[in-house]
Structures are given as structure tokens and as C-alpha cells.
Amino acid sequence: MNQTNRPSFYSYFFSKENRFELFSTVGLMVFTYAALLWIYPFPNIYADTGAYISVAGTGLIGNYRPPGFSWFMAMSHSIHPNADVLVALQTILYFFSTLFLYLTAKYFFYRGNQFIWRVFFFIFQVSPTVIYLCNFVISDSLFISLTNLWVASLLWIIATKKPGPVVWNTLLVIMLILVRYIALFYPLLTIISLFIACFRHNKIRLALYSLLHVAAFLAVIFIIISETKKNIGVAVLSGFGGWQKANNALHIVPYINLKPEEIEDAEIRKTHAFIIANNPREFYPAKDSVVVLYLWASYGPLKKYMVHLQGNGRRSYQYYWHLASVPMGNWADYLVKKYPLAYLKYYIKPNFLFLFKMSNEALFVWPEPSQQMKDWFECNNCALAPRYNFYHNFLAATASKTFNILWVLLVLSIVALLFRKKLNCTQEQYWMLWVVSFFCIAYIAMSVYASPIVLRYLLVIRHSLVMLPFLVLLQLLPFRRK
Numbered sequence: 082m083n084q085t086n087r088p089s090f091y092s093y094f095f096s097k098e099n100r101f102e103l104f105s106t107v108g109l110m111v112f113t114y115a116a117l118l119w120i121y122p123f124p125n126i127y128a129d130t131g132a133y134i135s136v137a138g139t140g141l142i143g144n145y146r147p148p149g150f151s152w153f154m155a156m157s158h159s160i161h162p163n164a165d166v167l168v169a170l171q172t173i174l175y176f177f178s179t180l181f182l183y184l185t186a187k188y189f190f191y192r193g194n195q196f197i198w199r200v201f202f203f204i205f206q207v208s209p210t211v212i213y214l215c216n217f218v219i220s221d222s223l224f225i226s227l228t229n230l231w232v233a234s235l236l237w238i239i240a241t242k243k244p245g246p247v248v249w250n251t252l253l254v255i256m257l258i259l260v261r262y263i264a265l266f267y268p269l270l271t272i273i274s275l276f277i278a279c280f281r282h283n284k285i286r287l288a289l290y291s292l293l294h295v296a297a298f299l300a301v302i303f304i305i306i307s308e309t310k311k312n313i314g315v316a317v318l319s320g321f322g323g324w325q326k327a328n329n330a331l332h333i334v335p336y337i338n339l340k341p342e343e344i345e346d347a348e349i350r351k352t353h354a355f356i357i358a359n360n361p362r363e364f365y366p367a368k369d370s371v372v373v374l375y376l377w378a379s380y381g382p383l384k385k386y387m388v389h390l391q392g393n394g395r396r397s398y399q400y401y402w403h404l405a406s407v408p409m410g411n412w413a414d415y416l417v418k419k420y421p422l423a424y425l426k427y428y429i430k431p432n433f434l435f436l437f438k439m440s441n442e443a444l445f446v447w448p449e450p451s452q453q454m455k456d457w458f459e460c461n462n463c464a465l466a467p468r469y470n471f472y473h474n475f476l477a478a479t480a481s482k483t484f485n486i487l488w489v490l491l492v493l494s495i496v497a498l499l500f501r502k503k504l505n506c507t508q509e510q511y512w513m514l515w516v517v518s519f520f521c522i523a524y525i526a527m528s529v530y531a532s533p534i535v536l537r538y539l540l541v542i543r544h545s546l547v548m549l550p551f552l553v554l555l556q557l558l559p560f561r562r563k
Contacts, residue, residue, distance in 0.1 A: 087188065090184075090185075090188055093184070093188055094184055098195070099184060099187075101195075101199060102180065102183065102184065102199070102202050103180070105202070105203075106176050106177075106179075106180045106206065109176065109206065109207065110172060110173065110176040113172055113176070113212055113215070114168065114169060114172045114215075117168060117172070117212075117215060117216045118165060118168070119468065120467055120468055120469050120472055121216050121467050121468070122463060122464040122465070122466075122467075122468065123164060123450065123458075123460060123463055123464065123465045123466075124164050124167070124168055124216045124217060124218050125216055125217045125218065125447060126217075126218050126219075126448065126450050126454055127217070127218070127219050127443050127448075128443075129145075129146060129219055129220075130218045130219060130454060131451055131453055131454065132144055132145050132146055133146065133150055133151045133154055133218070133219070133220070134151075134154065134453055134454065134457045135151075135453075136148050136151035136152075137151040137152070137154040137155040137158065137457075138155075138457075140152065140155065141308070141312045142304075142305055142308035142309060142312060143308055143309035143311075143312035143313040143320075143399070143403075144399070145320055145321050145399070145402065146220070146321065147220075147258070147259050147260055147261060147262055147305075147319070148259060149220070149223070149256060149257075149258075149259030149260035149261075150219070150220035150223055150224075150260055152259075153170070153223055153260075154167060154218075156170075157170050158457070162457065162458055162459040163458060163459065163460070164218070164458040164460065167218065168215060168216050171214075171215040171216075171222040171223065171226075172212075172215040174222075174223065174226040175211065175212070175215055175222060175225065175226050176206070177226075178225075178226040178227070178229035178230050179205065179206045179226075179229055179544060180206070181229070181230060181233055182229045182230070182232060182233045182544060182548070183202055183205055183206065183548075185233040185236055185237065186236070186548055186552060189236060189240055189510065189513065190506075190510060190513075190552050190555060190556075192505070192555045192556070192558070193555055193558065197555075201551050204547060205544060205547050205548065205551075208540075208543055208544070209472075209475075209476060209480070210444075210476050210480040210536070210540060210543075211225055211540055211543060213444075213472070213473065213476055214537065214540065217444075218454075219537075220260050220261055221537050221538075221540065221541075223260055224257065224260045224261045224264075224541060225540060225541050225543075225544075227253055227256055227257050227260065228257065228264075228541050228542075229544055230253055231250060231253040231254065231257060231267065232517065232520060232544075232545055234246050234249055234250035234253060235250065235270065235271065235274045235513075235516050235517075235520070236513050236516075236517075237250075238250060238271070238274045238275060238278050239274055239277055239278045239509060239512055239513050239516065240278075240509060240513070242278045242279055242282065242283070242286070244290070247275070247290045247293065247294065248293075250271055250294075251271075251293060251294050251297045254267050254268055254271065254294070254297070254298065255297060255298075255301050258298075258301055258302075259301070259305075262318070262319050262321075262322070263524075263527055263528070263531060263538075266523060266527055268294055268295070268298045269523070270516065270519060270520055270523065271294055272291055272294065272295075273516065273519065274516055275287055275290050275291055275294070277512045277516070302318060305318055306318050309403070313397075313399050313400055313403050314396065314400045314403070314404075315400065315403035315404050315406075315407070317403055317406055317407060319406075320399070320402050320403035320406045321406070322406060322410060323405070323406030323407055323408075323409045323410025323411075323413070324376050324383060324402075324405070324406055324409060324410075325376060325531065325532055326409070326410045326413035326414065326417075327375070327376075327383055327409035327410065327412060327413045328373060328375040328376040328383065328532075329413065329428050329532070330412070330413035330416045330417055330424070330428075331356075331360075331375045331382075331383075332371065332375075332424075332427045332428040333416065333420055333423040333424055333426075333427045333428060334356070334357070334360065334416075336423055336426075336427055337416075337420055337423055339353065339357075339416075339419070339420075341353050341354035341357070344415070346411075346415070348408055348411065349408075349411055349412050349415050351408075352386070352408045352409065352411070352412040353412055353415075355382070355385075355386055355389060356382040356383075356386060356412070357382075359382040359385045359386070360381075360382045368427070369431045369434075370431065371428060371431045371432040371435060371533045371534070372533060373532065373533050383405075383409060386405055386408075386409065387401055387402060387404075387405040390404055390405050390408075429529060429530070432529050432533060432534055433529050435533065435534035436484070436488065436525070436529070436534055436539070437484075437485055437488070438481070439481035439484060439534055439535060439536045439539065440481075440533075440534070440535045440536065441477050441480070441481060441535070441536050442535040442536065442537065444476075444477070444535075444536060444537050445473040445474070445476060445477040447466065447467060447473075449465065450465060480536060481536045484536075484539060487543070487546040487547070490546065490549075490550040491518075491521055491546055491549065491550070493550065494514075494518065494549045494550045494553045495518055495522075497553050497557060498511075498514055498515060498518065498553065503557060504553075504556040504557060505556050505557070505558075505559070506556040510556070514549065514552060514553060514556075517545050517548065517549050517552075518549060520542070520545055521542050521545050521546055521549065524541065524542045525539075525542070
């Protein structure tokens with residue numbers, strides 16, 4: 082396709098050229114949904130599922146997790162309480178988002194022939210582990226699908242410089258933040274894309290688009306904090322954030338000798354004194370381990386600190402959880418700033434190495450649903466256990482290992498991008514490839530920083546990791562332009 086005389090994307094989407102992909106997507110979607118329902122009569126659940134259901138029933142902001150997936154569950158429940166409806170919505174959204182990202186890439190990068198693109202299409206869309214997540218009552222599948230649409234919007238911003246992609250990119254960022262707070266860095270990638278698209282051509286447009294995006298971002302943060310204050314009683318963005326930072330900082334405590342009296346800030350001094358006084362040595366795992374245990378263990382210093390803050394108070398458990406998050410987060414920030422090398426050595430480095438041996442966490446485990454979950458899905462008498470175990474057992478044994486191939490391809494892609502003259506692409510396409518690379522690198526960095534690495538969190542960049550080397554390779558091969 083001549084890149085300077087493209088048809089409209091709408092026409093291109095439904096053109097004869099792409100009917101194979103359209104029909105294949107519908108076929109794969111129907112087959113996937115039927116297979117999931119047959120293998121798994123009741124979807125997989127997790128401890129967080131109960132928290133999502135609690136918010137879905139009230140619609141309130143301020144629980145332990147962002148409210149977006151709960152609202153999605155409430156929408157599914159309004160259609161029909163049966164869990165099959167939720168699985169259907171997640172499956173439809175996943176296949177639509179991957180098709181849209183695929184056709185966006187094909188629209189802007191088409192080189193070679195249809196056979197090459199169709200082989201890539203199946204590799205790109207048929208991700209067994211992400212498909213498995215469509216059957217999981219947790220936010221991962223929704224977040225992956227919305228992220229795929231957001232990545233496509235970045236390409237559209239760079240290519241068209243029009244307000245439409247900026248608007249739907251902004252709406253997607255709002256939805257993504259409401260689903261998972263790691264998306265808080267997504268606006269930075271949008272601003273970078275806007276800078277690439279508009280700086281040379283129209284600085285006024287760059288300023289207006291950036292202002293719109295930043296204003297929307299700040300508005301959603303303000304609303305979340307305000308609603309959490311109203312509903313829980315503590316003005317924080319995430320009651321989970323301080324706990325997670327404290328969990329990560331505890332990895333360096335056995336290797337430092339910080340006495341409370343050395344700390345000037347009174348609140349941080351009191352927090353540190355309590356934590357080291359209630360921190361049994363046997364609480365720590367091996368030196369090179371990175372764990373989330375510190376966050377949940379009832380005999381650990383963090384939970385003890387929350388109980389200490391509660392005292393004889395009679396407010397809700399959520400209130401004291403959120404209240405404890407603030408001083409614990411401040412304490413963790415202080416420790417990391419004071420001992421950055423120790424933090425790099427005992428938390429960041431081993432967590433980074435976990436990228437190559439990722440934990441499956443609870444991804445392929447099938448716990449018994451609680452009564453709350455059965456009631457929500459009106460499934461007291463449903464078959465709950467999987468009919469077969471081969472699918473998730475296979476994924477448990479292989480899924481995380483396949484990411485090591487993707488890490489190698491990411492490095493090779495970035496190296497190739499450094500040799501601009503070897504690539505048969507326009508400057509616009511070149512910057513699109515770099516933006517996808519920036520996203521993968523930034524997401525990896527934020528994941529390593531935010532929490533112990535587990536497989537399901539890294540699946541968010543799976544499609545970008547597959548798309549990037551394919552598009553780079555197309556620019557290296559000597560295809561003749563049509």
C-alpha cells in the first residue's frame with residue numbers, strides 16, 4: 082500500500098485485503114469462548130476478586146484496589162449475573178483490541194506480502210496465557226486490552242497529529258489508571274508522542290494537546306483522592322501504595338544499621354523504631370529473594386504497625402489500612418533515599434533478575450470460590466472445578482519461560498534501531514518504533530520498581546514485545562515498495 086495515499090482507516094479495516102484477519106478474529110473469538118466455557122465451567126478467582134465484587138456492589142472509590150475493574154464487573158452483572166457474561170466481555174474486548182492494534186501496525190507499516198503478515202497475525206493474536214486471563218475474575222485481561230488500544234493511539238498521534246487520537250488516548254489513560262495504578266506513567270509516553278508529532282510542525286497544537294492530557298490526568302487523580310477521603314476517611318491515591326513501598330524497603334533492613342535516634346523527622350523516627358522493634362530476624366527469606374510476604378504476614382512489622390495505629394479505635398479495617406499506608410510510605414521513601422545502593426543491591430537487582438524466572442503467583446491455581454463470589458454470580462449450584470487441567474498446567478510449566486525469548490528480541494530490536502540508515506522506513510515510522518520501545522522499557526522499569534515480579538503483570542507488554550521485532554525486521558529486509 083502506498084503510504085502517502087492511504088485510504089481511510091475505516092475503509093481499510095473492512096477492505097478485502099483484511100477479510101482474512103477479520104473472519105479469523107471472529108472465528109478465534111468464538112472458539113476461544115466456547116473452549117473456555119467447556120474447560121472451565123466457573124472462572125478462575127483470586128483473593129482480590131472479593132474486593133472487586135465489594136466495590137462492584139457499591140460503586141464507591143477508595144477500596145484497596147482501583148475501581149475500574151469493579152465498574153466493569155458491575156456493567157457485566159447488569160447485563161446478567163452469570164459469570165459467562167463477564168468472560169464473554171473480556172474475550173470480545175481482548176480480540177477486538179489485538180485486531181485493532183494489529184491493523185493499525187499494518188496500516189502504517191505494511192511491507193512484504195500478505196503471507197508474512199498473516200503468519201504474524203496468528204503469533205500476535207493467539208497468546209495462550211492472555212487468552213487464559215479472559216477467564217480470570219481479576220483486572221489483568223481488561224488492563225491488557227485497554228493498553229493495546231492505548232499503544233495503537235500513540236501510533237495514531239504520531240502519524241496523524243489530529244485531535245481525535247489525542248482525545249481517545251486521553252480517555253483510555255483515564256480508564257487505565259482507574260483499572261491499575263501502574264498506568265500513572267502512561268501520560269508521560271503520550272506527552273513524548275505529542276512532542277514527536279507536533280514540536281516541529283505546530284507548537285501551539287503541542288501545547289493545547291498536552292494541556293488537555295495533563296488536565297485530564299490531574300482531574301482523575303484529584304477525584305480519586307477526594308473520593309477516598311470521603312468514603313474511607315484518608316486522603317490518599319492508593320491505600321495500597323505505602324504498604325507496597327514499605328514491603329520493598331524492608332528488603333534492605335537486615336543489611337543496614339540505622340538507629341531511630343539518627344532520624345530527624347519525628348514521624349519517620351517513630352515508624353522506624355516500631356518496625357525494627359517488631360521485626361523478627363527469622364522473618365526474612367534468603368538474601369537474593371524478593372517477596373511480597375512482608376505486606377501480608379500477620380506476624381510481620383507492617384501488619385503489627387497497623388494494629389498499633391488502630392489501638393482501641395473503632396473505625397473500619399479499611400480506614401486503618403489506608404491510615405497506616407501514609408507513614409509507612411514516608412518511611413520507605415526515607416530509607417530508599419538514605420540507602421540507594423543497598424536498595425539497588427537487595428531489592429532492585431534481584432527483582433530485575435526475576436524477569437528471567439518469573440513467578441506464576443496464583444495465576445494457575447484454582448481455589449474454592451467464597452460464598453460472596455457464588456452469590457454475585459448466582460452460582461451456588463454450579464460446577465466449580467475445571468473439567469480438565471491440561472491447559473493451565475501446560476501454561477504453568479511454559480508461559481514464563483517464553484518471555485526470555487521476548488527479552489532477547491527486545492534488545493536486538495533496540496540495537497537495530499540505533500542504526501537508522503539500515504532501516505527502510507520514514508522518519509515518522511522510525512519514531513513510532515522508538516515509542517513502542519520506550520513503552521516496553523518504561524513498563525519493565527516501573528514493574529521492577531513497583532513490586533516483586535510476577536508473570537501476569539508483565540503480560541501487559543506481551544503484544545508490544547511481539548510487534549516491535551516484527552516491524553523492525555520488516556524495515557531491515559529489502560522489500561520493494563509498492
